[in-house]
Amino acid sequence: MKLQILKCHGSGNDFILINEYENILFSEEQRIILSKTFCDRKGILGADGILFFQNSDAADGKMRMFNPDGSEAEMCGNGLRCIGRFACETLDKESVLIETLKGASHVSKHKNIHKSVPAYQAELNTISLNTKEIPILVNSDSLINEPLPALSTDLKLTAVSMPNPHIVSIVQTISDNQLEEIGEKANQLSDWFPEGVNVNFCQILDDGAIFVRTYERGVGLTNSCGSGMSASSLVACLLGHHQFGKSIDVYNRGGLVRCEAREIHQNQYSVFLSGNATFVFNST
Template identity: 45%
Template sequence: MQIEFIKCHGSGNDFIMIDEMTKNYSFTEQQRKDLSILLCNRQEGIGSDGILFVMPSEKAEARMRMFNSDGTEAEMCGNGLRCVARYVIEKLRKTEVAIETEKAVLASSQVAEIYPGIDTFSVAIEPVSFEASSLPMTVKEEQVVDQVIPELSNERTFTALSVPNPHIISIMDEVLQDELLHVGKKANNLPAVFPKGVNVSFVKILEKNKIFVQTYERGVGLTNACGTAMSASSLVSTMLGPNELDTPIVVINKGGLVNCVVKKTDERYSIQLRGNGTYVYKSVVDVNFDDKEFQVHEKTFFNEENEKYQQLEGYALSQIGGESS
C-alpha cells in the first residue's frame, strides 16, 4: 500500500500524520497497530512518538485517532491535536474547527503567535476529572491530591487526574531525569494500581505563571513534551502553586514551549493548550503489511518553518538552563 504522510511535531513531540479524510485508505485495526510499531521505530523506521490518523467524522469537521509507538491507542494527544487542527483548518480554509476524539469533540482554532513567526493553534483539553476511577487508579481514596503513592515513592507526592489521558503530577524543586525514568517505568509496571498505565510528570515552578515540565509518557517513554501532561501540570500548578486561573501559563519543555490557560466554572476545570503544529517534511511510504517491510520515497522539507521553530527551541532551552539533568 502506498501512503502519503506528513512528519510533524508539537513542542518536539513528533508524529507521522496520515490523511484519511481525503485519501482513499482503508486500514484494519491490526494494520493501524502494525503501522505504528513499524514506522515509529527510531532505529529502523521513520521514527516518531506515534501516528495521527485524520479521519472523517459525523460529529465534527474531522476525527483524530492517535496510536503510540508501541501500537497502543491513546485516549487523546494534545500536541498531536494541534497538528491535526492545523491540517484540518488549512484543508477546509477555516479559522475554527471541531475535532472528534475518543472522549469528546474538542474546539480548535488558530490564535495569536506564542513566539514570533510560529503559527499557533489552540485546542481544548477536556474532560478533566480528579476521580481516581477515571484514570483508572486503584486506591482506597476517591481522589489523590498531593499525596504519597507508597508503591512509587515515599519521598514524592503526586496528584492524579485524567484529561482524559491518565496523569500523575509531582511538583518539585529540581527535575531529575533519571528519577523520572525510574518512576515512570515503575508506574507503568504496576497493574494493581494503574491497570491501564499512566503518564508521569515532574514539574518545577520557574516563576509565577511559568513552569518546566518533563514527562514519562505511557506507551512511549521519556518525551520532549506531552500536550495533555503540560495541560494537567498547569492545572495542578494553579491548585498547589502560585499560578493563576484564566491567565496564560508558559510551559517550558525540552522540545520548546506552549501556553496553557486553566479555567474553572462551577467547580469544573477546562484547559486551553496553545502551541505550534510544525510540519517537518512530507513524503510517501510503500508498506507491505504481509512482510512488515516499507520504503520511504523522496522527502520534501518545510525548511522555513523548521528554521523558525529552531529559534523558539533555542529560547526555550535558555529558559531551562541547568534546571534538569
C-alpha cells in the same frame, strides 16, 4: 499501495500524520503494525506517535493517535494541535471541532508564540480528578498532592484524567533518571494503574512559569507532552502556585507553550493549550 504521510511536531513531540478523511485505509491490526514500524527511532522515519485524521459524524474531523508500542491514546495535546492545523487548512476553516477517543475538542488558529511559526490553540475539556475515571485504584475519590507509597515514598502526587491518565508531582529539580524510574515502575503497577499512566514532573520557575518533563505511557521520555503540560498547569493552579484563568508559560525540552487552566464549575475544569503546529515534510 502508495501512502502519503506528513511529518509534523508540536514542541518537539513529533508525529506521522496520515489522512484518512476521504477513505479508511487501514484495519485496526494494520494500525498497530504501522505505529510500531514507523515510530521506531532505529528505522527510516521515527516518531513519538502516528496520527490518523478521519471523518466524523459528530465533528469536523476525528483524531486517532497510536503510540510506538501500538497502543491507542485517549488524548494527545500536541498531536491535537497538529491535526487541528491540518483540518483547518484542509477544510479551509479558522476553527474546527475534532472528535477524540473520549470526547471532542475545539482547535483554532492562534497568535504566534514564535515569529513565523504557526500556532494553534486546543481546548482540553474532558478532565476529571475522580480516581475511578483516571483510573487509579485507591480508596479515595481523588488523589491530590498525596504520597503513593507503592510508587514513591518521597513524591507527592496528583492524579488527573485529561482524559488520558496522568499523575503530576511538583518537584524542586527534575531528574530524568528518577522520572524514567518512576514512569517505568508506575506502568508496571497494574494493580494501581490498570490502564497505565503518564508521569509528569513539574518545576515552578522564579518568573511564575513552569518547566514540565513527562514519561509517556507507551513511549517513554519525550521532548514534551501536550496533555502532560496541560495537566501540570491545572495541578499548579489547584495547589495554589498559579491562578485559574491566567496564562502560564510552560517550558519543555521542545520549546514553549502557553496553558490557561479554567475552573468552569466546582470540580469541572478545562485547559487551553497554545503552541506550535509545525509541518516538517510530506513524503510518499
